[in-house]
Amino acid sequence: MGAPRIIIRVDSQVAAGQIDKSFQARHQELAKYLAAFQKVEAHFKGMSVRIILRSKTADADTLAKAAANNKLLPAHVLYEVLHGSAVQDTDPDATSAPVTAITTTSDWRGPIMDILSGRSEGSFGMEVQWLRQKVRGYVPFKGVLYKMGVCALQLRCISREQGAQLLKEIHEGHYGTHLAPRALAGKMLRHGLYWPTIMSDVERLVRLCQGCQWMG
Known part of the structure; x- marks a missing residue:
């Protein structure tokens, strides 16, 4: 422009x-x-x-929460689903890594990637069938799993351990923000990051935070 x-x-x-x-x-x-x-x-x-002010971003917060819960929006709301991250890895090893690179037994992303890559073909267990319904909200791209969002929002899926570390840095690190649970979860989503236990992890962090107890 x-x-x-x-x-x-x-x-x-x-x-x-x-x-x-x-x-x-x-x-x-x-x-x-x-x-x-x-x-x-x-x-x-x-x-x-x-x-x-946060009060001026109510619409954005609503969209972020809808993306986190994979909810349908009213017909008049326009949005676009992107099949790639807005920020690409600059590490050659990261961009060329195969899909199997993030599959581990303890990582929640592993079973989803297995299904999306076809490695679970022939499996008919209840857990596999349930996961096949859930994976419709996810898409792999260059070995990284993303959760499809609304309003052109693409959420990069990270491990629970990575999420916990990020929460700790933002909540009680040198920023010293001590946000409430929903505000902290919304901040993570606006940064384009997601893991399924984000809300429960945030609530636990705030509940155990001595600074929050003092301020409360």
Whole structure:
């Protein structure tokens, strides 16, 4: 559009801090998004970031929650399903890895990838049949599993361990935000990340957080 300078409005203190360089992207997933932003930043002479009130993002929060629960939206709501991540891995090994690379016995993504790749053909157990119904909301891309979302939102599936580490960094790290459970879960979804136990993990983190108990 030819605009030399832009103003970015976000409701995330973490995102704003990374954009204005007051925060560091310490986690690998967040660092990828920051690197992608920095490539775009080079095309402008200047940009500034402003934090908007959460009350102004109610519609976006509703869409994020709908994406997390794979719910249907009203007919008048327009959305697009992307079959690839908005942020691609720059590591050659990561982009060329086969689908089987993330299949492990303890990783929740493994059985889903097995079904999507056809490795479970011939299996008729109750668990397999149930999973075949659930995988309709997922798509593999270059060895990485994504959950199909709404409003052009593609959620990258991560392990529960990765999610727990991210939650800890954002909730009680040097950011010190101490968000409520739903706000923290919504933040993860807006960062494009997903794992099925995200809500229960968030609630447990907040329940055990001494800082939250003190503030509450």
